[in-house]
Amino acid sequence: MHENVVIKQRVNAPVEKVWNALTDKAQMKEWYFDIPDFELGLHKEFNFYEPGEEKRFHHHGEILEVIPNEKFKHTWSYPEISKEKTIVRWELEEENGGTVITLTHKGLENFSHLGKDFQKESFENGWTDIVGQSLKEFIEK
Helix, strand or coil, X not given: CCCCEEXXXXXXXXXXXXXXXXXXXXXXXXXXXXXXXCCCCCCCEEEXXXXXXXXXXXXXXXXXXXXXXXXEEEEEECCCCCCCEEEEEXXXXXXXXXXXXXXXXXXXXXXXXXCHXXXXXXXXXXXXXXXHHXXXXXXXX
């Protein structure tokens, strides 16, 4: 069975503004994660840790698809604790002067062996906060 998280959120902002928030590392740092080596481009790789001083989980991603103002897809993995990878897809759709953001995180069953912090519910809660609060508030301010 495939474990996917899908979060949809409408924001009151044009697609271009949302796209920039998703792909500009200076903006990402304000609402998402600090990803100093992020560079938008096919097969570019990036690394980051969750916020705070703990630095418990090293996250690694590789960009798989870029369609400006429409879709951005990358891998999501924890190379220090698992060889498994998942896929995160951000899709943007213009709707009545605003934007519908659809985040899909696919393949979470690949992380089930890592314990409770890596279950579908944890990712669902995390992405709901990130997309539904942090990103929405950042874009609409």
